[in-house]
Amino acid sequence: MGWVQGADVGNSFSGDAGVVVQAGVVHGGVHVRPSRGSGLPVPRQLPFDVPDFTGRVEELRRLDGSVTGDGTVAITLVSGAPGVGKTAVAVRWAYRVSDRFPDGQLYVNLRGFGTTDPMTAHEALDAFVRAFDVAPERIPTRVDELAALYRSLLATRRVLVVLDNAVDVDQVGPLLPGSATCAVVITSRNRLAGLVAGTGARRVVLEGLSPVDSVALLTAAVGVDRLDAEPEAAGELARLCAGLPLALRIAGERVAGSRHHTLTDLVDQLAAEQDRLDLLAGVDDQVDVVRAAFSWSYRKLPALAAGVFRRVGWHAGPEFGVAAAAALADLPEPEARRVLGTLVGANLLTEVGRERYRFHDLVRLYAVERAESEEAASDRIAAVRRLLEWYLRMADAADHRLTRRSYCVALDHADADDFFSDQRQAVRWCEFERANLMAAIRQAADSGEHSIAWRLPIALWGFFFLNKHMEDWTSALTIGLASARRTGDRRGEAWSLHSLRETRFSMHQTSDVSEYPREALAIFLDIGDHWGIREALSNLGYAHRLRGELDQALVHLDEALSLWRQTEDLWGRAWTLHSLGETYLDLHRWDDAARALGEALDLFTRIGHRQAEGFALSNLGYLLLGTERFASAIDQFRRAMAVHDEVGDHWSASRSLTGLGTALHATGAIADARSCWREALAISEDLHDWPTAQRVRALLAQ
Template sequence: MHTARNESSGDAEAVVQAGTVYGGVNLLGHAAPPPSPPPRQLPIDPTRFVNREQTLNRLDEALPTVDGTTATSGSAMTVAAIAGAPGVGKTALAVHWAHRVRQWFADGDLYIDMRGYGPGPALDVGQALDAFLRALHVPAEQIPTDTEGRATLYRSVLAGKRVLIVVDNVSTVGQVRPLLPATPTCMAIITSRSRLSGLVAREGASRMTLDVLSPEEAIALLRDSIGGDRVSTEPGAAAELARRCAYLPLALRIIAERIANAPYATLAEFVTDLALVDQQLDALTVDDDELSDVRTVFSWSYRALPEERARFFRLLGLHAGSDISIAAAAAIAGVSLPQARSLLDQLTAAHLIQNPARHRFLLHDLLRAYALERAQAEESPEQQHRARRRLYTWYLWTAEEGRKVILPYSHAIALPPAEPDIPVTSPGTVAEAMAWFERERLNILDAIRQADELGDHDVAWQLPVVSDGFFELKSYWADWRDVHLIGLRAARSAASRLGEAANLRCLGDAYWRMEQRDTALDYYRQGVNASRDVDDHWVEGFCLRGQGLIHEESGNIEEAIDLYGQAREVFRNYAITRGEGMSLLSLGNCHRVRGHLDNAIAHYQEAVSILDSINDQWSVAWASYPLGLAYQQAGQTDEALQQHERALTLFRRFDDRRSEGLTLAALGDTFHAIDRPDDAQRCWQQALQILAPLGDPHAGTVKRLITQSNIPTNG
C-alpha cells in the first residue's frame, strides 16, 4: 500500500469531500452510517387533477407485475410515452399516476425535467445520467465521464431493482434512450410534445397521445375550481370560456383562479373581457406560434395584475435557469426578500408560476415564453440588462461566500461590487455551502452560458472561477471542464489576461483529473505564461505544481522535483503559505519514491509544520499520511503509527472516506510489520469495506493481504 496517492493540484485539498458515506465496522468506535434511503424524487402530486380515466387505465395495464411482465399482455414492457401539445397536462398526468403507484416501486422513483422545450438549453443526457446515478447512491468518483459509460453503469445499478423513472419534457429520442431501464421490473414514463416514434419501433414503448380536454371535461374542471352553482347558472358562458381556453388545463386553471377571486362577477362578463383581448391580439398572431392558443388567457390574466406583480412576473422570464429561488428572484427584480416571497406566493396562487419544492419556483414552458415576450416588449434593452446583471451578481457573490467557507485558501479574484439591494448571505457551514451549490448547479451553468452569449464576458469568466472547487469536489467532471472552456473563451473576448490565467489553471486541473495529461500539461503551461503577465503568483505556483504532478505520474521524477522547487520558490517569495506546504508535500513524495527517506521525512515534517501554522487540518492530514508511509519504510514504526492515527482522526472529521480507507490500509501494514496481527486484520477489513464500494483500485491489494493472512473477507 505504499504507492497510494490522492492528490489535487489546486484548491480542493483544503476541504471536506462531501461524498456519500459507506462502510461497516470502524476502528476506534467510528460508527457506521445508516443505509441510504431509496430516492423519492417525484414532484408534488397536482391538485384538482382532471380525470383522464382512459389514459390512466392504459398506464395501469403497463405496470410491471412481480415477474416483470405487464398486467394484461404478459410481455415485458418498461416504457410508456405520453405525447401531446404544450399545456395539455402531460406532466400532471405522468406525475399523478406515478404517485398512485409509487409504493409498488420499493427501490425508489426518479424524476428529471429534460427541458426539451423553452428558451434555455435542453438538459444533456449525460447530465441526466449523472443525476440519476448520484440519486441511486453511486459514489461520484465511480461515475464515468462519458455518456456511454454512464448509461452502462446506470443499467447495471437498476438490474434486479424496482424503480420508477419519470423523464419529463423530452424533445428527441436521443435525449431519452440512454435513460431507459433494461430491467423489466423497472418502468419509465416519458412526456414529450413529439410522438417519439423511434421508441415505439425500437423499444416497444406504449405511446399514449394526450389530447385537449373534451368540452365536458373542461367544464368539469371549471366546476371543480369555481363551484358548480356558477357553472350551472351560466352553462353557455362556461362552455364559451372553455372554448376560449382551447380546452387546455393550463389555461383553464389560470382563468378559474381569476373567476374564483371575483365571486360577484358573472361568467358572461369574463367571456366579454376575453373576447376583447382576443380581438386586440389577433394582429400579433403569426404562423408556428406556440402561444397562439393561450396568449389570450395569459394576456387577460397578466393585464389584471398590479404593475409591481406584472413587472416581477415578466422579469422572471429573463432568468436562464429552469427554476429559481426566492433570493434569486429578489435579485433579478431588485426587491427585498419579503417582497419577493410575497410576489411569488401571489403569482403561484394565480397559477402563473409553480412551487414544486420548498423555496423553489418555476414557470411552465409556455408561461416562461410569455413572460420573456412581455419583458422584451415592456422593458428596454438597458433595463433587461440591468436585471440580468443583478442576478449574475447574486450568483457571483453567493458563490464567492460559499467558496470562502468551503475553500478558504483557494484563488480569490476581484468581483464587481454588489448593489445594496442584492440579498447575498454567507453560509454558516461547509454543508450549507455545498447544499447551495448543489441546488443551484444547473442554474449556474445556465447563467454562465447566457452571460457569454449576451456579451457579459466578465461574469462568464468569473463565475466559473468562484464555482471551480464545487465542481471538482462533487466530481462533476464534464461540467467542470465545460464551464472553464466557456470561461477561457469569455476572458479572451473581454481581453482579460487575469481571466485567462485563472481559467487555464482550472482547465489544467480538470483535464488532469480526467486523466488527459497532455492536454492538462498544455493548459498548465499556458497558465504559467498568463499568470506571469498579470503577476498572479497564486496561479503561477499552482500551475507549476500541476505540471510537476503530471511529470511525477509519468515517472519523470527529476523534472517533477524541478517544477515543485519552482512552485515552492514562488509561494515562499509571495507568502502563499498553503502553496508552500503543498509543494513541500509533493517534494517529499518524489524523495520517497526515489528511496531518499531522510529527505522525504524532512520535507513532510516541514509541510506538516507549515500547514499546522494556518490551521489547514485537511491538508495536515494529507501530509501526515505520507509522512507515516515514509516512517514505515524507514522502519520507524512508532512514528508511523502516530502519523497514521493523526491522519485517520482528521480524515474522519472531514468525512473523507477514501482517504480514511487508504490510511486504515497503511495502519494495517504497519501493525503487520510489528507483529500485531489482530490490529492488522481489523484495519484491513475496515479499509476493504470502505474502498471496495468506492471502486478504489487499492481494494484489490487489501483483499489479497487479507486472503494471504487467511482472514475472512465478510463477503
C-alpha cells in the same frame, strides 16, 4: 478501522442483515462502511400532485395496464399538446401506483421545451445515481459508464422512473433501466416514434378534456354557484380554452379572483383576444389559446408583480429562489418573496419547493415575450448582470469556505462568512444550484458578460475539486477560457488555463499534464501576477512529479516555495510543501519528506482546510510505511481515514486503505490487509481511478 484476529469464530443470522461484522479479537474502534448496494436510500422525488385533478379516467386505466409483469421493463409515453396536462397525468398515476415500487420513485424534468437548453442524459443520470447516495467521486464522467452504473443500481430494485418533458429518443434512451422490476413513464410534446419502435413502449395520447370534464375543472376553481348562474358561458369558455387544463385553470383563477368579472365577460374577452392572435397564429392554435389565457392573468397583476414576472423570465436556469429573483428585479428579498407569492397565486409560477419556483415552459416564453415588448434593452442588461453578479458572490463565498484561500481570483472574499456558516452548507448550496450555475456561466458568455463568464468557473474550483463533476467542471472552464480570449483578458485566460490543469490531473491525463501550467506561467510572468506565478510554479512542479520527472519537479517546487515564504500566504505555502513532501516520498528522502509534510499539515490545520489535512495525514502514513514503522503507520492511516470520511473524500480513502492494508500485511494480519485492499479496489474502480486499482490488484494477487 477495527481488524479481526482469531479463527474459530462463527455466527449465524437470517433475514436482511445489511452490513455484518464477524469478529474475534478487535483492535481499535470498529469502522464499518456499507458495502456497495446495501442500505441504499429510497428516493421519493415525485413533485406536487395537483389537488384539482379532473377526468382522465381512461388514460389512467391505460397506464395501469402498462405494468404487465411480462418480464420486460414497462415503458409508457404520455404525449400531447402543450398545456394539455401530461405532467399532471404522469404524476397522478405515479402516486397512485407508488406502493408497487417500494424501492423508490425517481423524477426529473428534462426541460425538453422552453427557453433553456434541454437537460442532457448525463445530467439526468448524474442526479439519479446521487439519489442513491453514490459518492460524487465514484460517479463516472462518460455517459455510457454512468448509464451502466444507473442500470446496475436499479437491476434488482422495484423503482418507478418519471421522465418529464422529454425532447427526443437520444435524451431518454440512456435513462431507461434494464430491469423488468422497474417501470418508466415519459412525457413529451413529441410522439417519439423511435422510442415506441425501438423499445415497444406503449403510447398514451392526451387530447383536451371533454366538455364535461372541462366544466368540472372550471367549477373547482370558481364554485358551483357561479357556474350554475352562467351554464352557457361556462360551456363556451371550456370550448375557447380547447379543453387545456392549463388554460382552464388560469381562466378559472381570473374569474374567481374578482367578484365583478363574470364568465360571460371572460368569454367575450377571449374571443376578442383570439381575433388579434389570429394574426400571429402558427401551426399549433392551442399555443395561442394558452397565450391568450396568460394575458388575462398578466393584465390583472399589479405593476410591480408584472415587472417581476417579466424579469424572472430572464433567469436561464431550470428553477430559481427568492434571492435570484430579488437580484433580477432589484428588490429586497422580503418584497420579492411577497411578489413571487402573488405570481404563484395567479398560476403564472409554480412553487416546486421551499421558496423555489419554476415556470411552465410556455409561461416562461410568454414572460420573455412581454419583457422584449415592454422592457428597455438597458434594463435587461442591468437585470441579467445583477443576477450573474449574485451567483458570482455566492460561489466566491462558498469557495472561501471550502478552500480557506487568503487570495481570491474572482472577488475579494470580504463578506464570505456572511453567507455560509460552514463547509457543509457551502457544498449543499453549490450542489443545489449546480444546474443554475452552469446556466449562468453560459448566459454570461452569450450575453457579453465575459468577465463573469471566466470568473464564475474559477470561483467554483473548491466545489468541483471536492465533488469531481468532471463534465461540468471542464465545460465551465472551457467556456470561461473562450470568453477571456474573446475579450483579450490575459488574466482571465491565465487563470482558466491554470484551473483546467486540475481537470487533467483528476482524469489521470498525464501525457500533456504540464501544458496548461506552462501556458499559464508564461502569461502570469507577462502580466506580472505574482500570486499566479507562485501557483503556476507549484503546479508545474506537481505536473513533472506526475510524469516521474522528479528532479525537474523539485526545481519548480523549491522555487515556488522560496517565493511563497516571502509572503504571508499560508495556503499556497502549505500546498507547495505538500507537493514537495510527496516528491521526497517518491525519492525515498524520508527526513525531507517528514519535514515538508509535517509543516504542510500544521499549515492546513491552521487555515482549517480539512480535506487537505486528510491528504497530509495519508502521506505521513506512507512515510511511516516506507520506513517500516508499521504500527505507527496503521495509526496514522486510521487518523487519515477519519478525516476522509468526515469531508466525503473517497478518492483519498481508497489510497489510505491501500496503505493501511500494506501496513497490516507487514504485521501478519493478512486477512485484515486483504479486506482493506478489497475495499480500496471497490472504491478505486467506482471512481475510475485505474492507476490505484491496478496497484491494489497487484497487492491482492500476491
